[in-house]
Amino acid sequence: SQQGEEDPQALSIQEGENATMNCSYKTSINNLQWYRQNSGRGLVHLILIRSNEREKHSGRLRVTLDTSKKSSSLLITASRAADTASYFCASLKGGSYIPTFGRGTSLIVHP
Amino acid sequence: GAVVSQHPSRVICKSGTSVKIECRSLDFQATTMFWYRQFPKQSLMLMATSNEGSKATYEQGVEKDKFLINHASLTLSTLTVTSAHPEDSSFYICSATSGADTQYFGPGTRLTVL
Numbered sequence: 454s455q456q457g458e459e460d461p462q463a464l465s466i467q468e469g470e471n472a473t474m475n476c477s478y479k480t481s482i483n484n485l486q487w488y489r490q491n492s493g494r495g496l497v498h499l500i501l502i503r504s505n506e507r508e509k510h511s512g513r514l515r516v517t518l519d520t521s522k523k524s525s526s527l528l529i530t531a532s533r534a535a536d537t538a539s540y541f542c543a544s545l546k547g548g549s550y551i552p553t554f555g556r557g558t559s560l561i562v563h564p
Numbered sequence: 565g566a567v568v569s570q571h572p573s574r575v576i577c578k579s580g581t582s583v584k585i586e587c588r589s590l591d592f593q594a595t596t597m598f599w600y601r602q603f604p605k606q607s608l609m610l611m612a613t614s615n616e617g618s619k620a621t622y623e624q625g626v627e628k629d630k631f632l633i634n635h636a637s638l639t640l641s642t643l644t645v646t647s648a649h650p651e652d653s654s655f656y657i658c659s660a661t662s663g664a665d666t667q668y669f670g671p672g673t674r675l676t677v678l
Contacts, residue, residue, distance in 0.1 A: 483665075484665055486665075486666065488669070493655070493672070493674065494671055494672060495568075495570070495657055495669040495670050495671040495672045496608075496657070496659075496669040497669070498666055498667070498668065498669075501665055501666060541607060541608070543667075545665065550596065550661065550663075551598070551610065551613060552667065554607045554608045554610075555607060556606065556607045557606075557607050559605070
C-alpha cells in the first residue's frame with residue numbers, strides 16, 4: 454500500500470518561480486528519496502535524505518525532512534520549463550529495502 | 565549514476581499472447597530488482613521483488629502465474645505477462661539496487677494489449 458502522500462497533486466507555475474512540493478508518510482523511516490519522472494519515462498533519482506538529516510541541497514533542489522511531523526518537502530528554486538515533470542517521494546522504513554511511493558505531484562512550468 | 569535498461573520500450577500485442585520484458589543493470593550487479601506497474605497519472609504500484617537465483621516475492625493481489633518473473637543473473641531480470649488481456653495494458657517499470665539505499669529505475673515499457 455502507498456503510505457506517502459504528496460501535495461499538491463498538481464502545481465502550475467511560471468518559469469523563474471519556486472516550486473514547493475510536500476510529502477507525508479505514516480511510519481518511521483530510515484530515509485526518504487525524491488524522484489522525478491518525465492511523461493512516459495522512468496524515474497530519475499534526485500536526492501536522498503536520511504532520518505537523522507534535516508535539510509539537504511543539490512543544485513537548485515532543497516529537501517527538508519521533519520520526522521516529528523513525518524513530512525518532507527522538495528523545493529525547486531528558479532524553475533525552468535524543463536523542470537516540468539511528475540515528482541514522487543519514496544520512503545524507506547528501517548529494516549526494509551522496499552520503498553513506498555507517494556502519488557506524486559505533477560509540476561508544470563510555463564515558459 | 566548507475567544505469568538500468570529495459571527492453572522493449574514499447575510493445576503492442578494481441579490478446580492471449582505472452583510478452584516478455586527485460587530489465588538489465590548495465591554497470592553494476594543488482595542483488596535485487598523490482599517490478600512496478602503504473603497507470604496513467606498515478607503512482608508506481610510494486611508488483612514483485614526478485615533476488616538473483618531465488619523466487620520472486622509478489623505483492624498481495626498480483627497473480628504470480630500471470631506475471632512470471634525470472635532473475636537469472638545479477639544483471640538481468642525478466643517479466644513475462646502471460647496470456648495478456650487489454651486490462652494488462654500499462655506502463656511497466658523495473659528498478660534495481662545493489663543493496664544500497666537507492667533504487668535505479670529503467671526507462672519503462674509501455675504495453676498495449678489489443
